[in-house]
Every structure is written in C-alpha cells, then in structure tokens.
Amino acid sequence: MVGATEEVELNRLESQVDNGGGGDWKYLCLVRKLKVRRSDKVLKHGLSILNDSKKRSKLGGEEWTLYEQVAIAAMDCQRTDIAMDCVKVLQKKFPESLRVGRLEGMLVEAKGSYEDADNIYEGLLEDNPLDQVIHKRRIAMSKAQGNISEAITRLNKYLEISVVSVSDLWQIMMPGENLLKSMFHYKCEIPVKFHEYKQAAFCYEELILCQPTVPLYHLAYADVLYTIGGLENLQNAKKYYTSTIDLTGGKNIRALYGICLSSSAIGQLTKGRNKEEKEGTELQSLAATALEKDYKKRSSNKLPLLTATLKNLKL
Amino acid sequence: MGGELKYEIGQNAYIKLVLHALKHKTSSVNGILIGRIGKDDVIEISDSIPLSHSQIGLLPALELALIQIEEHYGSQGMSVVGYYHGNERYDDVELGNVAKRIGDQIHKYFPQAVVILLDNKKLEALPKGKGLSPVVKFYTKDASKTWRQGGGSDGGGRLTIREPSSNIVLLDCISSEKWQEVVDFDDHLDDISKDWLNPGLFK
Numbered sequence: 001m002v003g004a005t006e007e008v009e010l011n012r013l014e015s016q017v018d019n020g021g022g023g024d025w026k027y028l029c030l031v032r033k034l035k036v037r038r039s040d041k042v043l044k045h046g047l048s049i050l051n052d053s054k055k056r057s058k059l060g061g062e063e064w065t066l067y068e069q070v071a072i073a074a075m076d077c078q079r080t081d082i083a084m085d086c087v088k089v090l091q092k093k094f095p096e097s098l099r100v101g102r103l104e105g106m107l108v109e110a111k112g113s114y115e116d117a118d119n120i121y122e123g124l125l126e127d128n129p130l131d132q133v134i135h136k137r138r139i140a141m142s143k144a145q146g147n148i149s150e151a152i153t154r155l156n157k158y159l160e161i162s163v164v165s166v167s168d169l170w171q172i173m174m175p176g177e178n179l180l181k182s183m184f185h186y187k188c189e190i191p192v193k194f195h196e197y198k199q200a201a202f203c204y205e206e207l208i209l210c211q212p213t214v215p216l217y218h219l220a221y222a223d224v225l226y227t228i229g230g231l232e233n234l235q236n237a238k239k240y241y242t243s244t245i246d247l248t249g250g251k252n253i254r255a256l257y258g259i260c261l262s263s264s265a266i267g268q269l270t271k272g273r274n275k276e277e278k279e280g281t282e283l284q285s286l287a288a289t290a291l292e293k294d295y296k297k298r299s300s301n302k303l304p305l306l307t308a309t310l311k312n313l314k315l
Numbered sequence: 316m317g318g319e320l321k322y323e324i325g326q327n328a329y330i331k332l333v334l335h336a337l338k339h340k341t342s343s344v345n346g347i348l349i350g351r352i353g354k355d356d357v358i359e360i361s362d363s364i365p366l367s368h369s370q371i372g373l374l375p376a377l378e379l380a381l382i383q384i385e386e387h388y389g390s391q392g393m394s395v396v397g398y399y400h401g402n403e404r405y406d407d408v409e410l411g412n413v414a415k416r417i418g419d420q421i422h423k424y425f426p427q428a429v430v431i432l433l434d435n436k437k438l439e440a441l442p443k444g445k446g447l448s449p450v451v452k453f454y455t456k457d458a459s460k461t462w463r464q465g466g467g468s469d470g471g472g473r474l475t476i477r478e479p480s481s482n483i484v485l486l487d488c489i490s491s492e493k494w495q496e497v498v499d500f501d502d503h504l505d506d507i508s509k510d511w512l513n514p515g516l517f518k
Contacts, residue, residue, distance in 0.1 A: 037341070146407060197372075220370070227374040254375070254504050261375055299507040308386040309379065 002034050010034060017045055024049060025059070032069060039076035046070035047082065064090060071103055075110035083107050098124060102133055114141055130161055197228045215247040215255075222258055231269050238262040242283070250290055259287035264313040284314075320455055320465070320472035321357045322397075322429050324348075326481040327517050328363040329449060333485060334494040336401035336433050339368035345417070346499070347380070348397035348431065349388050358396055358427055359477075362388075364511060365499035372413045380500045380511075387512070395421055397429035399451075405435050410454055415462050422456055429474070430454040430462060441482060449476050450485075 002010070013027045024045045031038055047070055049055045056063055071086035087107055090100045101124050109117040118141065121134050128134070135158040142151035204221035211217065222240035225233040241258035248255065263284035288310045295306045328348065336344045345367055350360040366380050381395065388394060398421055400414040410432050418430040430453065437450035453474045454462040465472035476482075488494070496516055503511045 144404060146404060223370065223373045223375050227372070253507055257379055257504070258375055261378060295507060299510075302507065302510070305383045305386055309382050312382050312386070 002036060006030075006034055010036065014038070014041060017041075028066065028069060032065075037076070039073040042069060042073035043077050043079065043082070046073060050086075064093060068099070068103065072106065075106060078110070080107065080110050083110065098128055098131065102131075102137070105134070105137065109137070109141060114145055117141065132158075135161065197224050200224050201228065213247060215244045215252060218244040218247060219252065219255055219258070222255070222262075226258065226262055226265075229265075231266065234262050234266050234269070238266065238283075245287075253291070253294065256287045256291050256294075260284055260291075260310060260313045263287075320427055320429075321355075322360060322453065322472065322474040323353075323357050323477050324360040324431075324449065324474065325362070326476065326478040326484060328360050329476055329481055330485050330488055331365065331497065331513065331516065332363045332399045332401075332431070333433065333438065333450065334488060335363075335365040335368075335497045335499060337489065337494040338497050339401075341403070342368050343371050343403040344368045344401040344499070345371050345414070346399050347384055347395055347421075348399060348429065349384065349393050350396040351393050352427070358429065360396060360429075361393065363399060365497055365513070367501045368499060369501060376500060376504060377417065379504075394425065396425055396427070397421060397431065399431040399433070401433040402435075408432075408434060408436070408452070410452075410462060410464075418454070418456075418462060426456075428456070429465075429472075431474075442486060446482060447476070447479055449474060450482070 010027075010030055013023055013030060016022070017024050017027045018041070028042060028046055028049075031042055046066055049059070050066060050070060056066075059066060067086045067090050071083045071090070074080070074083035074086065084107060087100065087103050090097075090103065094100050101120070105117050105120040105124065108120060118138065121138055124134055125131065135154070139151050139154045139158060142148075142154055201221065201224045204217055204224060207214070207217045208221060218240045222237040222244065225237035225240065238259060241255045241262060244252050244255035245259070250256075263281065267281075291306060291310070292303070295303045328350075332346055335346060338344075344365065346363050346365045348360045349362040349364065350358060353359040364380070364384055367376060370376075384395060398414065398418050400410070400417075402408070402411065410430065414430060414432065418428060422428040432452045432454070434450055434452050437446070437448075440446070441450055451474070453465050453472070455465050455472050457463045466474060478484075493516070496513070498509045498511055498513055500511045502509045
C-alpha cells in the first residue's frame with residue numbers, strides 16, 4: 001500500500017509531468033518503486049522517452065527497464081502493438097532471458113490467447129519451477145477467465161511452493177513474507193465473491209496470526225464476521241473492531257462505525273438479557289462520540305446524517 | 316409485477332453510475348438507485364449513489380450507506396428503488412450472486428425494485444454509434460421471484476433515459492476524464508471529508 005505522503009508526491013510529480021514541467025524519468029521510477037498502476041500515464045510519458053534517442057541513451061542500462069515498464073503499461077491499455085515492439089527490442093538484447101520470456105507470455109495473455117500463454121508459462125516453469133511471478137500470472141489468468149475454482153487450486157499450489165522455498169529463510173528474515181501475505185489476502189478476497197465467508201474468515205485468522213499488528217486484517221476479519229452474523233460472530237466482530245481502533249489510535253472510521261453496528265446488532269439479539277450489555281453500550285457511546293468529534297472537524301455538512309445514523313443504531 | 320414495469324432514469328443518475336465504473340476499471344463497483352413512483356406508475360430514477368469499489372460482498376458498509384441514504388432522501392420524498400452493479404471483468408455480462416442478493420434486500424422494501432448491470436460491450440460501442448438507449452442491462456423480479464432481464468421482446472419492462480442526449484453528454488464526460496471526480500461511500504469511509512453525494516460533479 002502507498003502511504004499518504006508518497007501519494008501526494010506521486011500526484012504532484014504526475015501533474016508536473018502532464019503539464020510538461022519535466023521530471024518524466026523520476027516519475028516513472030516512482031511509479032515502479034511504489035508499484036502503482038498508472039498505465040495510461042506510464043505509456044504516454046515512457047513512450048516519449050523511448051522515442052527520443054537522446055533521452056533514451058541518457059538512461060544507460062536503465063533503458064531496458066523502461067522498455068519493460070512501457071511494455072506492461074501498453075498491455076494494460078490494450079496497445080498490444082506498442083507492447084510487441086518493446087518486447088521485440090528486449091528479445092533481441094536478451095535472448096533466452098526468463099524475464100523477457102515472462103513478458104512474452106503476458107503479451108500473448110493480453111491478446112486474449114490464454115491457452116497459448118499458459119503453454120509459454122508452463123514451458124518457463126519447467127526450468128524455473130519456483131518462479132513466483134509466473135505462478136501469480138497463472139492464478140490471475142484463471143481469474144480473468146472467470147474460473148475461480150481453478151484460481152484457488154493454483155493459489156494453493158503456489159502457497160505450497162513458496163512456503164517450501166522460503167522455509168529455511170522463514171525463521172531468520174522471512175523475505176517472502178510480504179508476498180506470501182499478499183497472496184493470502186488475495187485468497188481471502190476470492191471466497192468473498194463466492195459468499196464463502198467462513199473460508200474467508202479462516203484466511204484472515206491466518207493472516208492475523210502471521211502479522212498480528214496489521215489493523216487492515218483485524219478490520220477485514222471483523223467485517224467478515226459481522227457479515228456471517230449470529231451472536232458469537234457479532235461479539236467477535238466487535239472485539240476485532242476494538243483491536244483495530246487500538247492499533248490505529250482511534251483513527252479508523254470504519255472500525256468506529258463497526259463498533260456501533262455490531263453493538264446494535266448484539267443488542268437486538270440479546271434484548272437486555274446479556275450481562276455484558278452495559279459494558280457494550282459504554283463502548284458504543286465512546287465510538288459514537290469519537291465519530292461525532294471527527295465529523296464535526298472534517299465533514300460538518302454530514303454531521304446531521306451521522307447523528308441520525310447513530311440514533312437509528314441505538315434503538 | 317408483470318412485464319409492464321416502466322423505468323425512467325435521469326441523466327445525472329445514469330452518467331454518474333457509468334463514471335463510477337470507469338473510475339475503478341479493475342474492480343467491481345456498486346451503488347444505489349434513488350427515486351419515486353411518478354405519473355402513470357413510471358418509476359423515476361432521479362439519482363444514483365456510488366457505494367463501493369472493494370469487498371462488495373460485505374455487509375457493514377452497505378448497511379451504513381443504506382441508513383444514511385434513506386435518511387437523506389427520505390426527507391425529500393424519495394426512496395431506494397434499485398441497485399446498480401459493474402462487474403470486475405470486462406467480458407463478464409452475467410448478473411452475479413452478490414448483486415442478486417443485494418437486489419433481494421431492496422426488493423423486500425420496494426417490490427418494483429430494479430437492478431442495473433453495466434454492459435461493457437454497449438459502452439465500448441457507444442463512440443461508434445448514435446445509440447440513445449442506456450449502456451446497461453436491467454433486471455426485475457418476476458412472479459417466480461427470480462431476477463429476469465428486462466427490455467426483451469418477451470416484455471420484462473422498459474428502461475429509458477429521461478434526456479435523449481444523455482449518451483452524448485456521457486461521451487463528453489468520459490473524454491474530459493470526469494470520472495476521476497466521482498466519490499463513493501468507500502472513499503468517504505477512508506476520508507470523511509469526501510462527499511458521497513457528489514454535489515459538485517455536474518456543476
């Protein structure tokens with residue numbers, strides 16, 4: 001995820017470049033570094049450097065990185081003609097390269113020939129069975145074809161492979177960690193589409209176990225539990241909304257709302273039979289106060305709507 | 316609830332939902348349709364509220380949005396009359412389970428509820444043709460309580476845009492990248508200073 005300050009800098013650079021104020025290369029580097037998807041801009045500004053032999057030669061060895069970046073952006077913008085030109089240049093420079101091989105696969109993929117792309121990827125995997133990018137491409141390809149069960153099968157296979165391949169390093173530094181986590185996160189998202197909420201809840205449990213201090217996982221887990229419903233799930237949802245608030249220093253609006261929603265739903269189910277209810281309403285009013293304070297400060301025109309919402313949830 | 320239901324969508328409501336989908340090209344989007352029953356029982360869709368562009372199947376944000384939308388529009392004599400959805404994949408033209416289930420909920424409170432699904436193929440063809448019909452498919456609940464696509468030769472209702480020039484205005488909005496300005500309820504929850512009513516969008 002991109003931090004707020006980085007995003008401000010990125011947007012500033014982008015408008016500077018858009019208005020011809022220079023800094024094109026710096027912008028393209030930042031896009032790569034932050035791994036953001038601004039394909040139309042990358043295509044436009046990257047191509048103008050590539051088409052200018054003077055600018056291009058200034059890049060030195062980075063020239064090839066730019067060809068790769070523009071190729072991918074072009075695929076994203078359905079300009080497979082441009083992508084093909086870039087890939088051809090790279091093939092000439094780096095024959096037999098795995099990295100260029102992947103690009104070739106992606107190009108075929110972009111043209112919609114999934115079967116051919118899969119053949120290319122399988123060929124590459126024979127020599128490099130643990131290549132994470134290729135495994136991810138194959139998962140994405142199943143998803144693009146709407147074949148969710150195949151996507152999940154491939155995802156599981158990928159997870160097995162990556163755990164095996166990083167298991168030695170796992171105890172020391174966990175370099176594959178972020179990637180692994182993001183794949184788990186991806187796995188959580190697929191079942192949500194299928195209404196397999198319980199499976200998604202399980203995935204988030206795993207994620208929280210791996211990285212207990214990421215508020216995003218606590219929040220997502222709480223949202224899934226709330227969606228499944230039932231007294232126990234609602235109570236747990238509330239706990240995880242609470243831990244999200246704890247981890248974010250009370251700054252997460254969704255978690256504050258979550259407390260109000262889950263308290264209200266619990267109240268409806270127990271109708272005063274629950275002893276913990278008193279404590280529950282206290283937490284709810286704390287969350288409500290925090291919301292009101294925040295809305296007063298940053299969104300005063302929506303304050304009446306917030307007040308009405310909170311009233312609605314108090315019952 | 317036969318095939319005679321008529322829906323009329325206002326230009327701003329229509330354009331806003333298409334722009335919302337264009338802003339989030341790589342994810343599903345959804346939103347709520349606001350309106351009232353007008354003359355001759357025509358259901359007038361006068362506004363659309365962009366809701367979400369991530370984790371669409373989860374309840375908390377949806378419930379919150381519905382409470383606030385009803386609160387806001389109730390005082391203006393309007394209510395929730397339907398739901399719109401844009402699929403994640405470009406070539407996916409089926410109404411998915413999540414959309415159906417949210418539609419079911421709305422149908423409980425508004426029996427003539429309509430579900431609108433953005434049709435990417437029609438949208439893509441828009442600059443080439445001079446079509447006046449909306450670039451969406453729509454669904455209503457039939458007697459057997461399943462969502463059935465409307466507008467076909469076998470009936471199932473009719474959906475028209477109130478202003479005939481809407482598609483031309485839409486193309487204008489697309490080429491001026493107006494979609495960048497669309498704020499949905501998701502954005503609001505991330506930063507409450509962003510207004511999901513999009514008051515300045517068509518000014």
